[in-house]
Amino acid sequence: MPEIFVARSEDLPEGGRVFVTANGNQIGVVRAKGQLHAYLNICPHQGGPVCEGLMVHRVEEIIAEDKTYQGMRFSEDDLHIVCPWHGWEFNIETGRCAGDGQHGLKRFRTEERADGIYVVV
Amino acid sequence: MLFRSSTPAFDMNIEGFHTGQHLANARKQADMRGLDDVLVVDVDCHHYETDNFAEILEYIEDPSLKQVALNTYAYKGPSAVLYDQPGYQDLGGRVTRYLERKGEKIPEDGRPREVAQTLRWMDALSVDYACLFPTPMLFLGLHPQPEVEVNMARAYNRWITDNILPANKRLRSMLYLPFNDPDATYRMVQEYGKKDGVIGFMVVSTRYKPVYDNAYMKTYALLEEMGLPLSFHASYHWNDQLVSLTNRFITAHAVGFTFFNAVHCANWVVNGLPERFPKLKVIWIESGLAWIPWLMQRLDNDYRMRTSEAPALKRLPSEYMRDMYYTTQPMEMVNNHKALELTFEMINADTQLLYSSDYPHWDMDLPSTIWDLPFLSEQSKRNILGLNAKRIFGLDVSDRFPENHGRAASPLVDTWRQDVVPAE
Ligand code: FES
Numbered sequence: 015m016p017e018i019f020v021a022r023s024e025d026l027p028e029g030g031r032v033f034v035t036a037n038g039n040q041i042g043v044v045r046a047k048g049q050l051h052a053y054l055n056i057c058p059h060q061g062g063p064v065c066e067g068l069m070v071h072r073v074e075e076i077i078a079e080d081k082t083y084q085g086m087r088f089s090e091d092d093l094h095i096v097c098p099w100h101g102w103e104f105n106i107e108t109g110r111c112a113g114d115g116q117h118g119l120k121r122f123r124t125e126e127r128a129d130g131i132y133v134v135v
Numbered sequence: 136m137l138f139r140s141s142t143p144a145f146d147m148n149i150e151g152f153h154t155g156q157h158l159a160n161a162r163k164q165a166d167m168r169g170l171d172d173v174l175v176v177d178v179d180c181h182h183y184e185t186d187n188f189a190e191i192l193e194y195i196e197d198p199s200l201k202q203v204a205l206n207t208y209a210y211k212g213p214s215a216v217l218y219d220q221p222g223y224q225d226l227g228g229r230v231t232r233y234l235e236r237k238g239e240k241i242p243e244d245g246r247p248r249e250v251a252q253t254l255r256w257m258d259a260l261s262v263d264y265a266c267l268f269p270t271p272m273l274f275l276g277l278h279p280q281p282e283v284e285v286n287m288a289r290a291y292n293r294w295i296t297d298n299i300l301p302a303n304k305r306l307r308s309m310l311y312l313p314f315n316d317p318d319a320t321y322r323m324v325q326e327y328g329k330k331d332g333v334i335g336f337m338v339v340s341t342r343y344k345p346v347y348d349n350a351y352m353k354t355y356a357l358l359e360e361m362g363l364p365l366s367f368h369a370s371y372h373w374n375d376q377l378v379s380l381t382n383r384f385i386t387a388h389a390v391g392f393t394f395f396n397a398v399h400c401a402n403w404v405v406n407g408l409p410e411r412f413p414k415l416k417v418i419w420i421e422s423g424l425a426w427i428p429w430l431m432q433r434l435d436n437d438y439r440m441r442t443s444e445a446p447a448l449k450r451l452p453s454e455y456m457r458d459m460y461y462t463t464q465p466m467e468m469v470n471n472h473k474a475l476e477l478t479f480e481m482i483n484a485d486t487q488l489l490y491s492s493d494y495p496h497w498d499m500d501l502p503s504t505i506w507d508l509p510f511l512s513e514q515s516k517r518n519i520l521g522l523n524a525k526r527i528f529g530l531d532v533s534d535r536f537p538e539n540h541g542r543a544a545s546p547l548v549d550t551w552r553q554d555v556v557p558a559e
Contacts, residue, residue: 028144029144029145039547054555056547056548056555057555058553059548059550059553060500060504060550061163061503061547061548062160063159067229067231068138068140068145068231069140070140070145071142093145098157098230098231098232099230100230100497100498100499101226116470119555120555
């Protein structure tokens with residue numbers, strides 16, 4: 015499987031992102047939650063540049079014991095990447111659509127070695 | 136521009152926004168489908184008139200209102216002159232172009248910047264002709280002062296016909312009607328109906344004026360005589376009493392954008408307006424499609440029990456609705472594909488449906504959403520994407536009309552299955 019050089023490790027810090035081109039299409043590589051994630055920069059909804067979107071934690075509701083609504087907060091665990099065209103959200107670790115758990119991003123394997131980060135295409 | 140995230144580690148800074156780059160994937164999709172060879176007419180898309188607000192306010196005819204509007208705008212911004220409301224169309228910064236497009240660099244060429252900005256997205260989406268509408272003015276139907284709607288409509292219409300429509304033949308508009316004032320509405324059609332680039336008139340449906348009021352009959356008659364379509368553009372208002380029961384924008388939008396159009400459409404049919412104005416072309420814009428079969432079934436079911444309350448009708452309500460026109464966006468592309476196919480069948484989509492993107496708004500639809508529908512013939516796709524609009528607006532498309540059509544192998548994304556299709 016061919017590999018494409020992405021960046022030196024220090025050039026892709028937590029929260030950062032780098033784009034590479036493979037077979038004419040862009041792949042976005044991000045470092046989030048201490049891991050590398052590489053996805054095709056095409057959203058399954060209508061094809062938007064999903065990897066260019068905001069990374070933001072999942073919003074959750076606070077429901078008390080007595081079933082009353084107490085407000086909203088950000089999840090401390092689940093981080094999403096949001097496609098900027100219409101707002102579909104995807105779990106950064108699984109690439110699954112947060113809204114339906116069905117549709118997903120196309121994921122690529124990454125390698126991080128002493129000389130830098132590679133994506134396997 | 137800084138976009139705040141849930142934690143500072145994920146705050147995002149975007150510089151140098153360019154509409155063409157934002158839509159680079161759309162351009163690729165269009166190429167893969169050969170859409171440049173297909174006539175695409177976008178019947179509903181928007182610009183932000185507030186980008187040129189000071190200039191538009193200078194067009195207000197009433198001197199005292201103009202003086203107030205200019206000074207109010209200077210200290211409070213456009214929202215205080217129009218009728219703004221709470222809302223988060225941009226999903227709290229998740230749909231980034233709302234903020235970014237304001238700072239987009241457009242080379243100065245003496246034309247208002249939205250001419251070049253609009254052509255950028257049209258080229259990316261492979262749209263040949265676009266019917267432009269304003270954005271914040273879509274809330275004016277609920278402004279407590281009808282004279283503000285009248286004056287803003289007149290100022291905007293004069294500004295757009297002086298500055299935007301003459302700038303490029305690809306830009307058209309159905310002009311805003313100040314519907315809360317029936318006489319001003321009539322005058323608008325008289326004065327502006329024959330202006331270059333004007334292809335019809337538009338009523339924002341979010342308002343409390345019933346379409347069956349006798350005061351509007353002369354306007355409908357005039358539009359029918361001039362062969363100009365009348366469209367009803369949906370919007371919402373979170374302060375509307377019914378919509379204010381909702382506590383999330385998703386609900387306000389899903390309900391609000393369909394509700395007013397459904398009510399006006401039901402009134403239109405039940406009062407027999409299609410019998411009075413059989414040649415008037417009526418278009419329902421931006422309510423999606425799912426409400427149409429719902430209303431058809433409700434009205435047909437009731438009509439046979441309560442025929443005496445709709446004595447003008449000679450056919451079933453749904454048959455009149457099938458003679459009307461509808462724009463596609465926001466098309467309900469959900470997990471029950473059969474529902475959409477049946478909807479297309481029930482509304483005679485082949486001849487009645489008109490593609491619309493609603494760009495740049497958050498729920499915009501690309502032409503590929505129509506092109507990828509597996510239950511349509513290629514001819515139907517061409518009808519919906521452009522030929523139906525060409526017919527009902529009588530558009531001269533000779534400068535861009537396609538000669539040939541082709542189709543490439545990999546469409547990149549299948550908007551029907553909502554799946555990525557990797558390129559070969
Ligand atoms: S294309 Fe990604 S959300 Fe629509």
